[in-house]
Each structure stands twice: as structure tokens, then as C-alpha cells.
Amino acid sequence: MTDAAVGGSRRDFVLRIARAAGVSPFAMGVLDGTVKAVPPSEETDFAILYAAIALEHHAIALYDACLKDNVLEGGLKRYAVEFRGDHMGHRDTQIAIVEERGGRPPAPPSRPDLGSLGSPWEAVQAGLEVEVAAQKAYTALISQIRTKDYLLSAAFILVDEVRHMTVWRRVLGLKIY
């Protein structure tokens, strides 16, 4: 996998993963650039939270599948366990914020479309794709967040997503600095 292979279709696969995860039309609009800015509101925060939770569900399902099928071994498996744990934390934090505000968080998809994960190579590549999608989504959406508590949480979640993405890039031999 070359950097060009990731970069050339990055926008497409970010949108594909967001769509597969069930991200709302509003958040899709921010991601694909058709929605530039919206007035900060409780509704906007909910839309962002629902999109973020959907992406977290997708990432957890991906790592679950890799771990269940023993696709990854050794240190790579330990990274997958670590990253799944992070995503579970992100999911739970954001579900708690939604519930505290009286919303209804989206449930995980019953049959997520994860693509082929038959080899370690495919698993790491899929891991990188989902992390890039998450990083891009949080980066694009963060400035639309209205409330300070969620903005702070989203900032630290974004730091984690960058870590995951950078580790998988290094594993695949892509540029990291």
C-alpha cells in the first residue's frame, strides 16, 4: 500500500466508511464539503454525536472481527486490542453525553459492512482506513460543536484517532513525519 493509494482515494473512502457506518446526512454534508458551517445549536451537537457514535461502532466492529478471527498476531494484535478499547471509551463517553442531554444514541449496526479482512495486510489496511475516516470526521466536525464539555471530549478523542492512524501508517511503511 503506497501513500498515494491511500491519499488518492482518501476522500472517497472516508465517505464510504461514514456511509457504511450510518452517518447522518448533515455530517455527511460536512465531510463531503457541501455543508460549510451551521449555526451552533443543540441539534448540531446531536448530529455530530450521532455521527461520531456511528463511526465508533464501526471501528469497534472492525477490531472485534479482526480479533475474533485471529487475523492479527503479536504486537499488531495488541495494538488492535488497545485501539478497540479506546474506541469503546469514545463510544461510551459520547453515549453518556447524548443520554445526559435527553437524546437517543444510535445502536450498533447488526451486520456492519467491513469489507474483506482475510489477511493481516487487509486487516491493517482496513484499520488504517477506519482511523483515517474517524480522524477526518472529528477534524471536520469539531469546530461545529457548541458545548465546551463535548468540545473538550472530542479534542481528546481526536488525539487518540491520530495515534491509531499513525501507528497503522508506520506498520504499513507510510510516511509518519
Place this chain on the structure above:
Amino acid sequence: MTVPSRPLLPGGEPPSRRAWLRAAALVPFALLGLARRNEAADYTSAAEVFDAVDRLEAELGAMLRALAARVPAARAFSRSLLADHETQRATRERLRRRLKLPPRARLGAGVAGDIKLSALRSSQEALVYAHAEGLPALGDPRAVDVMARHMVELSRHLTVIDLWIEGEGGGR
């Protein structure tokens, strides 16, 4: 000291099973979870955030320059990070003007003592956290967007340092 640059999986093609097993064995255990966020700074204004970021960036810059001087293998890494700092600093200056804040205070080049990776990591982490904790105090969506993007770059740098430490046999 070797800054991580080589791939753990060969690039371009899926690896052979042998290469795969070697790569898997090379990746050290990453500690679960991060004990952090307990001492979050409570910034109250954009000016305060920018001042903190400028100060922390200057401290980190001094360490990176000292590292580059002492460890030839770390020069490319240090140069890359310092170049990113320079770009971010210029962008922050534009943000300061846009938000009608006073310009950045003059900061000395700073003097770094004996450079340890753990100290470099702490300094990098402090800069990342200043960005994260500062976002809610900025009060301007454009500034949040810009500073969040800077934070993404700095978080990447932090991970490279983590991988470097792990490669040297240390944990996070």
C-alpha cells in the same frame, strides 16, 4: 537512538508469512489506556491559550534543536517537527490578528539540558494537551478548526516519539 522510519510491513505488496511474523514480533506491546486528563488546564481566553502554546512550543523547540545537535540520526525528525512548528506559529500569528489579540511575546530560544526521550515526550504531550484543553476557550469556530488541525499534526509527532520510545525498549 533510531527514529522510527522503516515500515513494520514491507510497502507495496502483502508480506510473506515469514516477513509477517517478523514484523509482528517487532511491534512491542502498547500500554492500554492513558492515565491523563486529570489535571486539565482551565483556559479562560484565546490569548491565554496562544500564550501557553507559544511558550510550550518554544520549550519543545529548544529540546528538538539540542537533540538534532547531539544525535545525528534524529536530525531529519527534528527538522521536520521544527518546520511544522514554524508553519503553525505563522498561522497562529494570523489568528491573533484576526481575533484582535496582542502579538506573540518575544520568547528566548530556550536552553535544553541533557535530552532524554521521556523528557521530549513530556514536552510534546504538554503541547498537544494545551491545544486540546484550549479549544473550548477559543470562542471562535475558525480558530477551533485551525488549532484542531495543528493538534492533529502535533499528536502525530507525539505518536512518532512513542513509537521511538517503544523501539528503544521503553513503554509509554
